[in-house]
Amino acid sequence: MHSEKIPFSMARLDDLLDDFGIDVLIVTSKHNIQYLLGGYYHFQFDFMEAIGISRYLPIFVYVKGALDKSAYIANRNERDSIQNRTSAGYWMPTVVFGSSTSVEAMTLALEHVKSAATSALNVGAEMSFLPADAADVLRSELPNCRLVEAMRPLEKLRSIKTAAELEILREASERVVASMMDAVSRTRPGQSKRKIIDHLRQAELSRDMIFEYALVTIGTNLNRAPSEQRLEPGDIVSLDSGGNYRGYIGDLCRMAVHGAPDEELVDLLAEVDLIQQAARAPIRAGLTGSDIYAAAAEALARSPHGKQMHFVAHGMGIVSHEAPRLTASGPIPYPADDASVPLEAGMVISIETTLPHARRGFIKLEDTIAVTPDGYQAFGDGSRGWSRISG
Structure with a gap:
C-alpha cells in the first residue's frame, strides 16, 4: 500500500455500502475505476475492449472499512502505466498483474477476495459491466455470496464533486463551447453535416x-x-456536443446561423433562454430536483411555444447522465430516485430546453450548472446567442 492521499471519501463510500447491504465491491466499469483510482489512465480506457481471445477487464476490489485490503487487478500490459502513476506520487492499492482475459481477471480478483474477507458475502457488482464469463466465475467461486447491484451507490458517491473535479468540469465545458465557436468559424455554405x-x-x-x-x-x-x-x-445550425476532458464530460448546446438571424429567430432563441434562466434561477443547495422542474414548468406555461418545447434536467460528471437523477420522463429514461431529495453543494446539473420548430428548425440551449451552498455557478456559459456563419 501507499501513503498518498486517497482520491475518494472512504467514510461516504462505507456509508453507502451499508445503505445498500454490500460488504465487498467488485468494480469492473472503466469510469468508476478511473474515479476510485483518482484519475488513473490506461490507453485501453479510451478504446475498444477486444484483445486476443477475450477482452480487457480491469477490476478494483474494495472491502468495506478495510482500505488496506483493496486491490487493483491489472492487465499484463499495464505495468508501465501503473509505474508512471505511482512514480508521480499518486495512490494505488495493491496491484495484481497477470490477466489477459476476463476470466483470468475475475479469477485473480476472487483469489484476493477470499484472502481478504469471509466467504459468506454480500458482493456489489456492476451488472451492466460484468461479462457473462466473468459472472459465471464469480458465482462458481463464491457460491454463497449474494450479488447486489452496485451502480447506484457508486454513482451517488460520484455525485458530489470535489473542488478539483469541479475545475475539470468547468474547463471541459469551456473547451467544448470554444470548440463549437471554432467549428462555426470554419463552417461555410455547401459543407455537409459530416464536415461540420x-x-x-x-x-x-x-x-x-x-x-x-x-x-x-x-x-x-x-x-x-x-x-x-x-x-x-x-440555414440555422444546432451544435450539441460531448467532449471528454481528463475523464469528465463537457456537454452543451449552442446555436448558429448563416448570415444574420431575423427577428423571429432572435425571439425564438430568447424564448428558449427564458426557460433556461427560469430553471437555473432557484438552484442552490437544499433545493430539490422537482423544484427545478416546477420553475421550468411555470416558465413553459407562460411561453408562446411552451407546449412545443421539451425541458430536461439531469446530473452529469464522468457520465453524461448520472446522479442526481431528477426525472423519469427524459430522453434517457431512468427512475427519478433523486427528484425529491435536496441537492447538495458540489452536484452538477445539465439543464436543456429544446424547441423543435416545424418551420424554423431545431432550436436548443443546454447549460452546465454547479450547485453551491447559496446558489449556482454556470460553466461554459458564453456564446448563448446566435453565432454567425460567414461566407
Whole structure:
C-alpha cells in the first residue's frame, strides 16, 4: 500500500455500502475505476475492449472499512502505466498483474477476495459491466455470496464533486463551447453535416479533449445524426456536443446561423433562454430536483411555444447522465430516485430546453450548472446567442 492521499471519501463510500447491504465491491466499469483510482489512465480506457481471445477487464476490489485490503487487478500490459502513476506520487492499492482475459481477471480478483474477507458475502457488482464469463466465475467461486447491484451507490458517491473535479468540469465545458465557436468559424455554405461535425471533432482534439459525440441539425431538418445534408444560405445550425476532458464530460448546446438571424429567430432563441434562466434561477443547495422542474414548468406555461418545447434536467460528471437523477420522463429514461431529495453543494446539473420548430428548425440551449451552498455557478456559459456563419 501507499501513503498518498486517497482520491475518494472512504467514510461516504462505507456509508453507502451499508445503505445498500454490500460488504465487498467488485468494480469492473472503466469510469468508476478511473474515479476510485483518482484519475488513473490506461490507453485501453479510451478504446475498444477486444484483445486476443477475450477482452480487457480491469477490476478494483474494495472491502468495506478495510482500505488496506483493496486491490487493483491489472492487465499484463499495464505495468508501465501503473509505474508512471505511482512514480508521480499518486495512490494505488495493491496491484495484481497477470490477466489477459476476463476470466483470468475475475479469477485473480476472487483469489484476493477470499484472502481478504469471509466467504459468506454480500458482493456489489456492476451488472451492466460484468461479462457473462466473468459472472459465471464469480458465482462458481463464491457460491454463497449474494450479488447486489452496485451502480447506484457508486454513482451517488460520484455525485458530489470535489473542488478539483469541479475545475475539470468547468474547463471541459469551456473547451467544448470554444470548440463549437471554432467549428462555426470554419463552417461555410455547401459543407455537409459530416464536415461540420469533423470541424468540431478537430477543434475538441486540438484542445486536448476526447471527442465523444456531436448531435447536429441544419436548417429545418430535425434529424441530428451525421449525414451528407448541405448547409444552405440562411440555414440555422444546432451544435450539441460531448467532449471528454481528463475523464469528465463537457456537454452543451449552442446555436448558429448563416448570415444574420431575423427577428423571429432572435425571439425564438430568447424564448428558449427564458426557460433556461427560469430553471437555473432557484438552484442552490437544499433545493430539490422537482423544484427545478416546477420553475421550468411555470416558465413553459407562460411561453408562446411552451407546449412545443421539451425541458430536461439531469446530473452529469464522468457520465453524461448520472446522479442526481431528477426525472423519469427524459430522453434517457431512468427512475427519478433523486427528484425529491435536496441537492447538495458540489452536484452538477445539465439543464436543456429544446424547441423543435416545424418551420424554423431545431432550436436548443443546454447549460452546465454547479450547485453551491447559496446558489449556482454556470460553466461554459458564453456564446448563448446566435453565432454567425460567414461566407
